[in-house]
Amino acid sequence: MSTTSIHSDAPVADLDEQRAGQERFDQIIAEDSRIEPSDWMPEGYRKTLVRQMSQHAHSEIIGMQPEANWITRAPSLKRKMILMAKVQDEAGHGLYLYSATETLGVPREELVRQLLDGEAKYSSIFNYPAMTWADVGAIGWLVDGAAIQNQVPLCRASFAPYGRAMVRICKEESFHQRQGWEILYELSHGTPEQKAMAQDAVNRFYGPALQMFGPPDDDSPNSQQSMAWNIKRFSNDELRQRFVDMIVPQAEALGLTLPDPDLKWNEERGHYDFGELDWDEFMSVIKGKGPCNVQRMQHRRAAHENGAWVREAAAAYAEKQARRQQDAADTHLIGA
Amino acid sequence: MSQHNVDASWPLYEVFVRSSRGLSHVHAGSLHAPDATMALRNARDLYTRRNEGTSVWVVPSDAISSSDPDSKGGFFESSQGKAFRHATYYTKSEGVKHL
Numbered sequence: 001m002s003t004t005s006i007h008s009d010a011p012v013a014d015l016d017e018q019r020a021g022q023e024r025f026d027q028i029i030a031e032d033s034r035i036e037p038s039d040w041m042p043e044g045y046r047k048t049l050v051r052q053m054s055q056h057a058h059s060e061i062i063g064m065q066p067e068a069n070w071i072t073r074a075p076s077l078k079r080k081m082i083l084m085a086k087v088q089d090e091a092g093h094g095l096y097l098y099s100a101t102e103t104l105g106v107p108r109e110e111l112v113r114q115l116l117d118g119e120a121k122y123s124s125i126f127n128y129p130a131m132t133w134a135d136v137g138a139i140g141w142l143v144d145g146a147a148i149q150n151q152v153p154l155c156r157a158s159f160a161p162y163g164r165a166m167v168r169i170c171k172e173e174s175f176h177q178r179q180g181w182e183i184l185y186e187l188s189h190g191t192p193e194q195k196a197m198a199q200d201a202v203n204r205f206y207g208p209a210l211q212m213f214g215p216p217d218d219d220s221p222n223s224q225q226s227m228a229w230n231i232k233r234f235s236n237d238e239l240r241q242r243f244v245d246m247i248v249p250q251a252e253a254l255g256l257t258l259p260d261p262d263l264k265w266n267e268e269r270g271h272y273d274f275g276e277l278d279w280d281e282f283m284s285v286i287k288g289k290g291p292c293n294v295q296r297m298q299h300r301r302a303a304h305e306n307g308a309w310v311r312e313a314a315a316a317y318a319e320k321q322a323r324r325q326q327d328a329a330d331t332h333l334i335g336a
Numbered sequence: 337m338s339q340h341n342v343d344a345s346w347p348l349y350e351v352f353v354r355s356s357r358g359l360s361h362v363h364a365g366s367l368h369a370p371d372a373t374m375a376l377r378n379a380r381d382l383y384t385r386r387n388e389g390t391s392v393w394v395v396p397s398d399a400i401s402s403s404d405p406d407s408k409g410g411f412f413e414s415s416q417g418k419a420f421r422h423a424t425y426y427t428k429s430e431g432v433k434h435l
Binding site for chain 1: 382
């Protein structure tokens with residue numbers, strides 16, 4: 001809750017309170033300590049967090065779809081169970097993040113409404129289809145891999161509930177990445193057709209996965225403020241570079257290649273150089289023109305509407321139980 | 337104006353999980369549920385998917401009273417400047433065993 005008063009009859013006290021709050025906030029940030037929901041915080045900080053954390057939550061929720069699509073077609077019972085556990089984790093991650101966002105004073109139903117009404121964004125990666133079983137592997141390895149790269153520094157985000165949610169999420173996420181890599185490993189060590197399928201999946205997901213870190217630093221206007229507030233710890237380009245350095249040897253271990261002719265080790269920099277990404281495509285997918293944007297939103301709305309009766313039944317049951325308890329208590333009183 | 341009929345909110349519950357016998361319940365997070373029974377079930381699914389718990393408590397969030405964050409200094413003042421409450425305050429016994 002904000003301690004910023006809205007009473008117009010006490011402007012001087014307000015200003016004093018605000019000044020004291022800002023000083024305390026600046027001090028906590030300078031000490032690299034954590035802000036709790038009950039602390040005073042600048043309005044911009046709160047807004048930035050609500051936007052970032054709710055987008056993050058929505059991404060987890062929408063992110064269930066590409067993989068859930070493969071649960072019924074998983075190649076074995078073991079893979080089916082693994083995939084169900086992973087999709088359930090994504091739902092859990094969405095709920096952790098919604099809870100954390102609510103501590104900033106935005107009710108859950110408002111966050112859900114923003115997603116369903118199409119006002120809120122989610123990660124553009126989930127607007128690409130999972131067309132083959134190998135795509136499930138590529139999503140785990142590259143998409144969850146990029147997400148982990150992004151999320152590990154967020155465990156130290158200055159807003160404490162966000163950091164706490166991220167700690168929990170990161171612990172669970174590492175299985176996602178490994179199981180994806182293992183799917184690709186089995187395919188790349190299988191028949192030539194299976195290997196070709198794995199390579200095709202990597203070819204399609206490599207670019208979009210690298211774009212998950214957001215636009216290049218020169219083109220990312222909010223990044224600097226987020227870094228000053230200790231929400232973001234590393235720039236988009238820094239995180240992307242780390243990710244590329246990490247996946248090159250992992251691709252070699254798979255016996256697969258990464259679809260980038262400019263990818264090569266730069267001795268001087270001590271990093272891999274890589275080619276320019278297709279930022280026009282990125283912007284176009286964000287604006288709703290990706291291959292699956294419409295489908296993802298339709299599915300989310302249908303799931304919400306089709307689940308309405310369950311929510312209504314649970315609410316009606318809770319109400320009935322509460323009424324019975326009340327009646328029993330009243331009867332008891334009369335009897336006494 | 338919303339195009340979607342989003343239900344009124346279910347109450348918020350705080351979830352506390354005991355990770356193993358002999359340890360205290362520790363705050364794990366929060367969730368919405370229509371009643372305490374459903375809150376417990378949801379808490380199990382949400383916070384103990386990997387054997388994190390042997391016992392779960394759920395408490396309606398509005399049943400929790402907390403200290404005022406703005407009077408932090410004042411409220412906890414009495415324990416400050418009282419280093420003598422810690423064993424490390426007493427240094428004369430250095431080198432003497434079992435003290």
